[in-house]
Amino acid sequence: MTELLIAPLSEADAVLQSMEDASPAKWHLGHTNWFFETFLLRDHMPDYRLHNDRWPFLFNSYYEAEGERIGRFARGMLSRPTVEEILNWRNAVDEAMEPLLDDPRFTDLIELGIAHEQQHQELMLTDIKHALFQNPLGPAMFECSGTYACSYQDEDHSYIHHGGSVQIGHDGAGFAYDNEGPPHQVILTPFELGRRLVNNGQWQDFIDDGGYRNSALWLSDGWAWVQKNAISAPLYWHENDQFSHYGWVKRHAAQPVTHISFYEADAYATWAGGRLPTEFEWEVIAREQDTAPTSNQMDGTEHLLPEGHADLFGDCWQFTRSAYLPYPRFQPAEGAIGEYNGKFMSGQVVLRGASCATARGHSRASYRNFFYPHQRWQFTGLRLAKDI
Amino acid sequence: MTELLIAPLSEADAVLQSMEDASPAKWHLGHTNWFFETFLLRDHMPDYRLHNDRWPFLFNSYYEAEGERIGRFARGMLSRPTVEEILNWRNAVDEAMEPLLDDPRFTDLIELGIAHEQQHQELMLTDIKHALFQNPLGPAMFECSGTYACSYQDEDHSYIHHGGSVQIGHDGAGFAYDNEGPPHQVILTPFELGRRLVNNGQWQDFIDDGGYRNSALWLSDGWAWVQKNAISAPLYWHENDQFSHYGWVKRHAAQPVTHISFYEADAYATWAGGRLPTEFEWEVIAREQDTAPTSNQMDGTEHLLPEGHADLFGDCWQFTRSAYLPYPRFQPAEGAIGEYNGKFMSGQVVLRGASCATARGHSRASYRNFFYPHQRWQFTGLRLAKDI
């Protein structure tokens, strides 16, 4: 998949870095490979020799325990090594990994490496979208071969929950990140959760009603963000169009709104007379539905192919009002791997679900995604909750 | 009390603003008065004429519903009106308030105005401390008339809690802010909470062990903050001294460490093999102890007078690992007053307890103070929690 995603990009596309939050596609290609070379081959295969001594320095991300790394914003300067050289490195690492694949001692680590790579596949899609958006020509990543057919139902029902003590967190079956556990009890009060995601048409109503100009709707930090950045619409909106992996396309009212920040999601919820759900409310509904995601990035990025209907998973990440914090008795793993999740537990908010760019295997009720409240280059949206 | 706090300051002291987070003492003097003039006299007393038409603009803080206000950092430019003119304004407002004091319709609002003013009394103390600290001469706000006698006991026992469902939040008796409710149930797992606050001696051990240079101890945002600001000790530490309202004084190992950020508190807890408590853990212990605070700012700011022992209340605000978020079914009040708490519910962390600069009446188990994770000009400290 990673290689399929790099394929449509030119060498020049692959080196673009449009902001500090994003990384070049080429860097993702190297970084995901670095993970296997470092934590599997280097750490566990005696006699393994690094493919190139200096590349780990280039492709380490935030693992402080792994030593110095390149400044985050300098990733966009890596015209060398070339994409081809990195692909060769990947092949070499894949080959070297063979003997480890069936060794049960490494199953967990390999599974983590795969999950890690799948997360970066999503970032490749959102990062290159942001980079191509900077180009006034509005270039496309993919040819648009399908025809668009929106099938969102007009019904507007809600999921209902009567509250009480519920179990939250991953309970052991299948892969999960450390931050999804330990499982524990949480008490909820009765609430309802929208079956449908908020869509572009509703968001347009919010705009038309002066939503971006009414301070009463906004959190204090959110209002400061709106003022400072002159925000007046979701990222990628321009007049009646929106920017996509297919270039500039017409915007459809019935499609879920995406590319909004937490601040915007919260202001919208206030305007609509609801609120964002907590991550626990979202999870308990998802467990009851046990929905299987019906779409993923290969079927149709950004839902331009005829398939989608509004799901808990597969359209967009959904903001919750929960801060990203450790569950009771959470313990990060030992060593560099322990830096994967725990050290980000301040200042960020939890998103639940999965987006059109998320690998299918990442759709699970306990999955916790997290971003800073101002970030919106991911496929982020919302559904409303209400106390009942 | 507000007037007692302004008394030792010169006109020049009273106009100082050392950073955007802080306000001049004179501004606090005007702002607390503005609250009564605006929300009581203007809104509820027919025929009341504003003391001065243009002063509300100067002394409004963040109440967007009340219209435009002066840029936050321009408060330090208000050499006029003078302190004396503001004191006259206060007298006029106090007098005009007389008829409203016994009217039960206004009891809640007056109580809120008093609580609001008490909060600003604490800010007056912390803000002027920060301003005087900028002066290389290290001037004192108060003459130091007492002798210091530290009586912290060496015992290091903990409070123990066996977990289970507990009630959290203010339940109706006496004044409380809207953010302290509604009361609701929360499930805890067994934990212990230190009886003693972490003290300067322990913090020195953390420093000596390289605590500020070891990235593994820090949250990712915290490490970035340490690096960017070259942080290597609590605010106000210099060699063996610390800056206080009495000027530069010798630092005592047995006194609670104060003026640390959330990032520092969290890193210390990790280093010490513990963690920060949640705000719920803290509250349930405080309810059980039902401790009466034994000190307040008038007895001895920063505990230079002989009295203190380590309390849940009265030494310093204590960091929790909880983000500042609404309790289930929280509803902010209508109108400008509703901006008091709710709109700050993003990006901040909860602190519990009360500091040496907090008005005595503000010490209650359900009280939720909140600051951004990098801020440390308040009297902030910590006590450790552990899972058991």
Added chain:
Amino acid sequence: MTELLIAPLSEADAVLQSMEDASPAKWHLGHTNWFFETFLLRDHMPDYRLHNDRWPFLFNSYYEAEGERIGRFARGMLSRPTVEEILNWRNAVDEAMEPLLDDPRFTDLIELGIAHEQQHQELMLTDIKHALFQNPLGPAMFECSGTYACSYQDEDHSYIHHGGSVQIGHDGAGFAYDNEGPPHQVILTPFELGRRLVNNGQWQDFIDDGGYRNSALWLSDGWAWVQKNAISAPLYWHENDQFSHYGWVKRHAAQPVTHISFYEADAYATWAGGRLPTEFEWEVIAREQDTAPTSNQMDGTEHLLPEGHADLFGDCWQFTRSAYLPYPRFQPAEGAIGEYNGKFMSGQVVLRGASCATARGHSRASYRNFFYPHQRWQFTGLRLAKDI
């Protein structure tokens, strides 16, 4: 004079610092005294004991050779020492200076100290004006006791010069700064120089003609400055009024425009079909006129008193197109005093003349004032030149 200028200010006024370019009035009071205590008493009077050991650190400005000094923007935090304490220090220094006054070895240094203090008197006026301007109440420094009577003649003649080799620079008679020499020959081509300063009415025409929105009129740096700071009028203009030491007053069309930047002056000149003069052109005209300044700050700051007519000196500093550079064979003085002028010779432009806030003795044909091209809190204006 310095003491007359501090007199109308409260302790709070005297500590205000509105931007890094400006200093509090109290700081000027201390700094000018520091000059005499340091370079005269400390350096040349055996047995002199510093009035206060730590004050030199507070009141040194940019003399690197004199050791560490307080950060420029921290000057506004100096609520202590008080104005009165500094005045006492001045008295002590004045007294201690007595024996040196008639000693010919120190004449030059004392003269420099006086000239230095006179420059700071002008800064006191411009800095406090900028500080009071930040206050939405628009407070006045002085009571306005006079009546305004504008006597600018409507004639619009020019000075004519036929070019050729001319002598530039101070030639030895009377006090001058090192940067005014050595005298040297410069070749000019024929030009004319406006007798009248550009006035507010003409500037209004420039605005009405879209001057601030037409990039073709501006230097590249100037246009970037206009865009970034949303500049659309001189500093202190608001509708038909302008801010002054007397508070907000009506603006008069016939008065010279002031408080403009070099960028604005240059754009205006381009718009008006002229250009700024070089500093040499200005000087040669001034020598020929040998005009005596008819006004100074004590007669009427900002010309609200009935007296003024358009002069080369006494209304405002006049921008030239000359960069501030050393004259041929210029040598800065030895030691800290040598830092007075030479080290500022990059990035700044020369202004000639003298403003309504300049001490009378500073009006001389060879005087070179200098500021960065974006600065405009001084009384800066322009007269036009043309090639003929």
Added chain:
Amino acid sequence: MTELLIAPLSEADAVLQSMEDASPAKWHLGHTNWFFETFLLRDHMPDYRLHNDRWPFLFNSYYEAEGERIGRFARGMLSRPTVEEILNWRNAVDEAMEPLLDDPRFTDLIELGIAHEQQHQELMLTDIKHALFQNPLGPAMFECSGTYACSYQDEDHSYIHHGGSVQIGHDGAGFAYDNEGPPHQVILTPFELGRRLVNNGQWQDFIDDGGYRNSALWLSDGWAWVQKNAISAPLYWHENDQFSHYGWVKRHAAQPVTHISFYEADAYATWAGGRLPTEFEWEVIAREQDTAPTSNQMDGTEHLLPEGHADLFGDCWQFTRSAYLPYPRFQPAEGAIGEYNGKFMSGQVVLRGASCATARGHSRASYRNFFYPHQRWQFTGLRLAKDI
């Protein structure tokens, strides 16, 4: 030549933009072609149709009169159009230009277009060098095929000039930019000018003597720049090596120091007991020598090929102490072309000579190059002057 310079770069190299001052190689390729398409074909060839309607927007630089253009720092996001597409555009424009080449009405404009393109060839070399330098792998642009042989003579004589009135500026024979005229007389005082450029060995002495830590040597702005950016050596120096178009190479003491800022050049001159020459002093010596440049970029970028000796032209641009200002009676051209030079006449300093990356035809005594005093990514160096 432009195409030879793009040839060794990959698509990824060609899109790199390492800072706002620099542009991607691909952008230079497009911009130089845009000049011909816009000012020749569009403006003067009826019926010419733009190759692509939207590309002018991408490749306009600072010509405000030509309408909106892409933000300077967004140039690095132009992965499309590809290098090949731009080369095809160049071919199309070249072909369309044929009929205009022999038309005398366009000679001047075509000559300007060629001179403009040659300037951008130099920028291509300096910009890509800066971009590749960001890569920790230190990649090379060129293979190093020659052997280095330094032939700088050890003699240290100077050019002598006895002063008097001299003619400055281009006087009409051959191509020159508008800023090189009009010719005019300037009076000089006697001086000498070093025959040899300051070299790496001498610069090392300056460093070893604490040159970067001694504030007394620096202009005030320069010292602030050193402090803020922690400058301690020329750009591209690391231990005993320096970065070059051939990657990291050993540094030679006898080679001219390059990649220094004006501030550094000025501080060095002060340290060495000399000063920087004025641009007039430089020019009059150059006229007398009438030296033919002996090297240019094609012979050996950065002098790794055996040829060089210290010349007025061909090694590096040499700082003067002159600000970049208009000569007497200077008039910029009409229209967009008039934006070429005049509007940059503030805040910059003049450099004279030509560097190893300058097209041979650009070496002339009257040529005025200009940069901001902090910039140093060009091949900038210095020779010393002294009053005699």
